Amino acid sequence: AWFGKSAAAFQHFGMVVLRAVENRVAFARSANTGISGFIDPQGRILHATPLFTEAVVTGRIPVGRVRTFYSQQGDVFAYGCVIITALLLFAGYVTRWPVARGTRL
Structure with missing residues (x-):
């Protein structure tokens, strides 16, 4: 092999x-x-x-x-995680949390 x-x-x-x-x-x-x-x-x-x-x-x-959850539903959980992550990133971008003066990222 x-x-x-x-x-x-x-x-x-x-x-x-x-x-x-x-x-x-x-x-x-x-x-x-x-x-x-x-x-x-x-x-x-x-x-x-x-x-x-x-x-x-x-x-x-x-x-x-x-039948397990995954064998019944497939990648529904993974897609849900991707959607939630995208929404959180979008919310963070839109609100732009204020940064204290003099603080560098």
């Missing part, structure tokens, strides 16, 4: 664990030279293979799905 024997394989597998928790879904990850394994919706690693190891793994993962 492009990352060789570095921390990248562990980072990639860690991102799958994060996504499992974030979306409350189980994952079965397969990598040709990295870490393959099963992760449950709570982020628990049910099985993982070592790096650069050929393996055939079977397992069971839950398939039920609980």
Whole structure:
């Protein structure tokens, strides 16, 4: 793999664990030279293979799905934060808070 024997394989597998928790879904990850394994919706690693190891793994993962706020609403929260920030910046620009004499920014 492009990352060789570095921390990248562990980072990639860690991102799958994060996504499992974030979306409350189980994952079965397969990598040709990295870490393959099963992760449950709570982020628990049910099985993982070592790096650069050929393996055939079977397992069971839950398939039920609980919809999270993000999976239902998408980027609504992020857009809301951008809008609020823009409004606050605009309000600060319009009101131009007075600066004491002799004070430099």
